[in-house]
Amino acid sequence: MPQLNPHPWFLILLLTWATTMLIFLTKTLNSKHLNHLMPSSLQMKTPPSWTWPWF
Incomplete structure (x- = not known):
């Protein structure tokens, strides 16, 4: 067998x-x-409140 x-x-x-x-x-x-990062003026300051839909 030949060598490669x-x-x-x-x-x-x-x-x-x-x-x-x-x-x-x-x-x-x-x-x-x-x-891309959003400018701080476009970001929401406080998130809206959230509750469970069935309460």
Whole structure:
């Protein structure tokens, strides 16, 4: 049985890992900016009172 040269397989593994990490990094950085903070003037000062509907 012939021996496989590990050098090209290591390069393929390294490039695959780097590509996957780059994709995850861009997804992570893009998802951090989805939630925008509201200015304090638009936020409600006190929440409305709440009761159980059957009481």
